[in-house]
Structure formats: C-alpha cells, structure tokens
Amino acid sequence: MAADSASLLRPILFAASLSACVPCLAAWSIETDRSTPEKHGLFEIREQARRFIAQENARGQEQWDVLEPNAKVLVPRCAVPLRAEWTPKSLGRSKPSVTVICADAVPNTVMRHWDVFVPVQQKPRHS
Template sequence: MNGLAAGSPLEDYRSSESIHGLYEIDQAARAFVAAENARDNTDWAVAEPNLKTLVARCSVPLDTRWGELRLFAPDGRELRRKVVDVVCAKPVSGKRWTVSLRVSPTS
C-alpha cells in the first residue's frame, strides 16, 4: 500500500531532468513513515506535499528524517509540529533543499 489515492494529482508531478518530482518526494516520505511505524509500533500518516513546491532534481538519493516545525501563536506561545523532512544534499543546481511534510497520528 503506498497511501496515494487513485487519481491523485501527484501522479502528474514526476521528476524531470531539472526538477525533482513531488511524487518521488511523497513516496520517500511515505516509505520513511511506514518503516518508522513498523519499527516503533506507531500509526503516523504523512500529508501530501504542497503542489506549489518546486525544487531542483536531486543527483543523490533523497534522505528522510524526523523534523519539527516551530511556529509562534499570536500570544507568543511556541507551537511545535512533527514533520518528515525529505532532504536533497546535492541537487543538480542550486543549494541543498529540504521539503517538510506534516504528519499526524491516525488514531
């Protein structure tokens, strides 16, 4: 099970010579979360990447890891959100990039 709904718009966002596809980024994040869920007996689900995201093609395999977004509420409270970071250490052009995908417990 890849978690991608039939007819998902991500099917149309595959990698090209210069652009790394959101489909491949999504699949890397889903594989990471599935492995973590199996290892830790957890039930995390990963959200699809924002369709406006555009990154250079990665020339090395993607790296995935847990990350955290830190936001601040209007009253100054710090809010933290767990994410999966999909990282390219060596793109074909430009600087290294990270795409963070939200995760949430399914139960």
C-alpha cells in the first residue's frame, strides 16, 4: 500500500515543483546559465562555439553568427578544455551547426563525455 501511495504522490510533487519553477524559468537566460562544479553551463558552451566561429570567419569567405544552444541541454561539467568543430553533414542536421565537444566529463553517473550542437547562420552579405 505504501508503494502505491508513493507512486501516486510522485506526479503530484513533480507538478507542484514544476509550477514553483515557472518564475525561475522566466528569469533564465543563456547569459546566466554558467558552469557549476556539477554542470557545464550553456553560456560557456556557446562561448566555445563563438571562439571557433571567430577563427572560421577570420580565414574564410563565408561569415557566420552563432545562435543559442538548445536551452533543454544539461550536461555534466567537463574536466578538460572544450573543443569545437563543424558538425559533420553525415549526422543529418538540417542546418549548419558547430559541435562543442567534451572528451572527458568530471566523474558522474550519467555520461563520460558529451557533445552539444550549437546552431549557426550565415551573416547577411553587404554590398
């Protein structure tokens, strides 16, 4: 009986905690999503993509702008410096993106390494 009441209580607690988070989510932005000892922030992930694109823009004809990574992404803190590269077309992404790569995450129970796709778009050409 205790297991049944606990399983009924979980969805209620989840809904209550989710509604309590609504004001927090309204104030959330990539600018404030910084790394902590447990998670790698989307701000730092986007910054790595921006550094990569700045190098690409400096050497090429095409010019790119970095967009926002998916706000739903949550990854453990990376234990090594992040890398970035163009996302291979073979992965089937419909639009160009940069892959930010963590080759070795801090010890955790979720994942040993990760990669996050950060979309980019071509800058408009000026005549």
